[in-house]
Amino acid sequence: MDMFSFTKENNIIKAKGSLDGKGADSLVAAMAIDACSTLDFDEVSDINFAALRSMLRSRRNGLKFNIINVSDNVAEKFEDSGVSVFITICRKPKPLNIKDYEEFGAGYLSKAYNSADGDSMLKVYGPMVPESVAIREKTLSRAVMVFGIPTPLVGSYYKDGEMKGLDFERIPGKRSFSRIISDEPDRLEEITVKFAKMCKELHSTECDTEIFPDRASFYRKAVNDCKELSEEQKEEVYRFIDSIPRATTCLHGDMQLSNVISDGKDDLWIDLSDFSYGNPMMDMGMWYFLSMLNPERLCQHIFHLSKEQMSRIWDIFMEEYFGADTPSKKEEVISMVEPYAALHMIYLGSTYCFEPFMLPYIKEKMFKLQPETTHPL
Numbered sequence: 088m089d090m091f092s093f094t095k096e097n098n099i100i101k102a103k104g105s106l107d108g109k110g111a112d113s114l115v116a117a118m119a120i121d122a123c124s125t126l127d128f129d130e131v132s133d134i135n136f137a138a139l140r141s142m143l144r145s146r147r148n149g150l151k152f153n154i155i156n157v158s159d160n161v162a163e164k165f166e167d168s169g170v171s172v173f174i175t176i177c178r179k180p181k182p183l184n185i186k187d188y189e190e191f192g193a194g195y196l197s198k199a200y201n202s203a204d205g206d207s208m209l210k211v212y213g214p215m216v217p218e219s220v221a222i223r224e225k226t227l228s229r230a231v232m233v234f235g236i237p238t239p240l241v242g243s244y245y246k247d248g249e250m251k252g253l254d255f256e257r258i259p260g261k262r263s264f265s266r267i268i269s270d271e272p273d274r275l276e277e278i279t280v281k282f283a284k285m286c287k288e289l290h291s292t293e294c295d296t297e298i299f300p301d302r303a304s305f306y307r308k309a310v311n312d313c314k315e316l317s318e319e320q321k322e323e324v325y326r327f328i329d330s331i332p333r334a335t336t337c338l339h340g341d342m343q344l345s346n347v348i349s350d351g352k353d354d355l356w357i358d359l360s361d362f363s364y365g366n367p368m369m370d371m372g373m374w375y376f377l378s379m380l381n382p383e384r385l386c387q388h389i390f391h392l393s394k395e396q397m398s399r400i401w402d403i404f405m406e407e408y409f410g411a412d413t414p415s416k417k418e419e420v421i422s423m424v425e426p427y428a429a430l431h432m433i434y435l436g437s438t439y440c441f442e443p444f445m446l447p448y449i450k451e452k453m454f455k456l457q458p459e460t461t462h463p464l
Contacts, residue, residue, distance in 0.1 A: 089133075091103065091104035091105055092104060093114060098124045100125070102114065102130065104130070105132050106135070107135050107138050108137025115145040118145070118150055122151070123300045128155065129179065136168070142170065142174060143170050146173050146174050154176045156177070156178075162176055177225050178244070181246075183250055183251075189201050195385075197210050197216070202257070205259070207255065211251070214249060224359060225244050231359050241255055258353075261348040263347065264281075265391060266391060268344070268390075275399065275400065279404055282344055283407035283408040286339075287408055290336050294335055296335050296364055299364050301363060301365060305340075306369075309434040310328075312437045324453060327453065333365075334364070336366075336367060337362070338363050339362060339370055340360070340361025343390075344400070345390060368423065371427060372429075375401065376431055376432060378404070379397065380444070380448065381394070382394070402417070426453055429449045432445040432448060433449060
């Protein structure tokens with residue numbers, strides 16, 4: 088039997104050897120209480136029932152964690168015992184052979200490929216996407232499906248050198264909401280209203296806080312890692328995050344028209360790497376940023392729509408979601424949303440990269456807050 092040991096860096100714990108009950112108890116003791124831990128099982132050769140019971144008990148006691156790089160042998164023990172129903176595991180990546188797929192689309196951070204048999208769709212992440220984000224999308228996509236949110240089924244995680252991809256159920260005849268509007272501009276209002284209703288329904292759904300992460304934790308980490316902000320500015324952003332009224336409703340994390348697909352029968356949420364819980368205004372900041380603040384080139388690249396069309400979409404969305412049917416009400420909504428848009432820019436810039444227009448907007452909107460107009464809840 089391989090001796091068990093582990094090392095810890097931040098909230099990532101790398102385990103090694105054969106995991107028994109005593110070893111699992113030590114892993115549990117090392118996990119963060121107030122954050123989601125990642126257990127890397129790349130070098131775990133085996134696991135016994137006592138270890139499975141220890142981890143299941145800790146999960147039921149409220150600890151949040153997921154397990155990545157699980158061997159087939161260890162994964163089968165999680166699955167056969169039923170523990171994988173309660174603890175999300177991600178097997179070791181399979182080798183990726185892109186020749187088995189045909190490219191059919193591209194987004195801001197990834198490309199999409201159809202399999203030769205037409206049954207699956209491979210999402211290949213761009214070089215700026217960290218592997219942790221790809222793995223997080225794998226684990227959260229499965230959890231979201233189990234939770235009951237409509238989304239395509241997720242399959243295996245693939246890797247070949249720096250190239251990484253995730254397999255999804257292919258939805259024949261599907262188009263994103265943004266593509267439908269691009270193809271059929273006369274349906275702009277219809278699709279926008281449908282999107283707003285889906286967002287309201289999502290934001291009316293209580294999230295399982297024992298499974299999904301707190302959105303505020305994403306933002307705090309991004310602020311901490313952001314090299315473009317001074318320590319004084321970081322403290323000001325932390326104060327803003329702490330002032331946001333707590334909520335435990337579902338958040339998409341990347342709520343936008345391109346992240347809903349439809350085959351004419353079912354409307355499904357996709358791109359779930361940032362699914363979490365928190366105040367709905369956090370989602371709204373992302374959506375306002377994408378619909379109103381992006382330059383023309385990004386509107387065309389992400390949505391296949393003009394900046395003018397995106398502006399009209401935001402206007403209709405405000406009326407449906409917020410009931411903002413007068414100019415003064417719309418101005419009030421925008422003043423509430425702007426600091427959240429700046430907050431999300433910090434997250435995007437820190438995690439991926441800053442577009443040139445982001446930092447000036449952040450400094451204008453985040454550091455000139457009017458507290459009484461910032462939080463609607």
